[in-house]
Amino acid sequence: MKPIIIAGLKYFFFFCLLYGTLTALSLIPQVGKTLNDIYRRPTQRILTSLFDKAHLQLGSDRNDVDIIRVEYASKKMVQQQMRSAGKTNVQINGRLYEFSFYNTFLSFYIFLLVLMILSPLPRKEMLIGLLAGSILFYLFSVFRTSIALLFFFNDPVVDIYHYSDFWVEAIRKLNNFLTLGINLLIVLVLWITLAFRKKNWKKLLQASK
Amino acid sequence: MSSKKKTKNKQAPVDWRQSLRSWLQDRNPILKFLLGFIGCMSLFYIFYYSGLYRNHLELPFLNGQVRISNALLHLFGQATEANGTLISSADFSVNVKNGCDGLEAMAILVSGIVIFPVALKYKFPGIAVGILILFVANIFRIAGLYLAGKYFSSQVFDILHIQGGFIIFTLLSILLWFIWMNWATDKSQKSVSS
Numbered sequence: 001m002k003p004i005i006i007a008g009l010k011y012f013f014f015f016c017l018l019y020g021t022l023t024a025l026s027l028i029p030q031v032g033k034t035l036n037d038i039y040r041r042p043t044q045r046i047l048t049s050l051f052d053k054a055h056l057q058l059g060s061d062r063n064d065v066d067i068i069r070v071e072y073a074s075k076k077m078v079q080q081q082m083r084s085a086g087k088t089n090v091q092i093n094g095r096l097y098e099f100s101f102y103n104t105f106l107s108f109y110i111f112l113l114v115l116m117i118l119s120p121l122p123r124k125e126m127l128i129g130l131l132a133g134s135i136l137f138y139l140f141s142v143f144r145t146s147i148a149l150l151f152f153f154n155d156p157v158v159d160i161y162h163y164s165d166f167w168v169e170a171i172r173k174l175n176n177f178l179t180l181g182i183n184l185l186i187v188l189v190l191w192i193t194l195a196f197r198k199k200n201w202k203k204l205l206q207a208s209k
Numbered sequence: 210m211s212s213k214k215k216t217k218n219k220q221a222p223v224d225w226r227q228s229l230r231s232w233l234q235d236r237n238p239i240l241k242f243l244l245g246f247i248g249c250m251s252l253f254y255i256f257y258y259s260g261l262y263r264n265h266l267e268l269p270f271l272n273g274q275v276r277i278s279n280a281l282l283h284l285f286g287q288a289t290e291a292n293g294t295l296i297s298s299a300d301f302s303v304n305v306k307n308g309c310d311g312l313e314a315m316a317i318l319v320s321g322i323v324i325f326p327v328a329l330k331y332k333f334p335g336i337a338v339g340i341l342i343l344f345v346a347n348i349f350r351i352a353g354l355y356l357a358g359k360y361f362s363s364q365v366f367d368i369l370h371i372q373g374g375f376i377i378f379t380l381l382s383i384l385l386w387f388i389w390m391n392w393a394t395d396k397s398q399k400s401v402s403s
Binding site: 004005008011012015016019023027102103107108111177179180181184185188189192193196197 | 235236239240242243246247250254258308313317368371372375376377379380381383384387388391392
């Protein structure tokens with residue numbers, strides 16, 4: 001068998017081993033819950049600062065560590081209710097948007113981690129790459145969630161934002177476009193940008209000799 | 210004190226520019242490649258989300274994959290039926306939708322081959338063999354998902370659907386691309402030297 005095919009099979013084996021181990025660890029309920037909590041905290045802050053016209057609350061599902069629940073309501077509507085009730089505190093029923101933490105972030109983040117770890121990089125460069133990749137992929141996942149939320153916030157019933165028909169249609173199309181395949185593509189683009197350079201690119205191509 | 214500060218302030222932007230320049234130089238061919246790759250993938254997505262594909266090609270392509278996967282399951286002794294995009298039996302059924310068609314992984318491989326700087330005569334075999342391998346692997350993936358759903362829990366099915374079925378399938382496409390790149394550069398260098 002040609003050396004490159006052996007090298008490919010070896011890489012595939014180590015990838016499956018490392019990816020399988022990390023995925024299995026992430027599926028332990030306590031680990032999944034902790035990671036879900038760690039992800040939600042900064043995301044709540046970012047989304048709250050992005051959507052200043054909405055009340056937002058990110059929570060987890062007691063029975064499913066995969067789920068992130070976003071409860072939201074219009075600040076304007078809440079203030080109107082408070083005024084009409086003559087109170088400074090009112091109980092409101094927010095709307096609910098749920099998304100999969102694993103499909104939005106964790107599974108693909110593990111994919112990026114494993115690709116980076118198995119890349120031929122000096123330790124320092126790998127650590128910098130891992131840090132930059134983690135931040136960039138996290139920001140992309142928040143962007144993806146914020147596009148979905150922005151679409152819901154423009155629903156006339158929800159009445160939080162009132163973008164023009166053109167922009168609502170553009171947001172709807174972008175929301176539909178941001179599929180799991182795009183998550184995968186972003187991971188690949190990040191990996192190529194952070195792990196590949198002139199010398200190791202050539203090294204990979206010369207592996208068959 | 211003030212003169213020291215001034216010197217520091219003058220040096221800082223020069224260092225930043227130099228490090229950015231060396232970073233870009235080190236990645237120059239990679240960044241060019243990335244731009245080409247993103248361009249090719251954009252063209253693929255324009256086609257993938259177009260009315261032409263969605264209205265006329267998607268269903269026949271999915272139905273074809275379902276029929277072949279169903280035939281494969283029969284070889285494994287499963288009493289399944291193929292109906293449109295559905296593979297079903299009394300015990301379990303899977304509905305094959307867009308995204309399960311393996312086209313994105315094929316597009317990644319084809320984009321990588323198309324933009325790699327090597328003669329066209331080396332690209333065609335790479336594209337043909339790569340697509341064939343990924344198509345066959347996707348048939349096994351669909352049949353495997355049916356078997357996983359039938360014999361294991363829904364959680365196992367979900368994990369295999371995304372992790373095994375999607376991420377590992379994409380990795381297979383990347384590995385095929387690397388194998389082709391090695392083969393193509395080797396061949397082209399041999400033809401230049403002879």
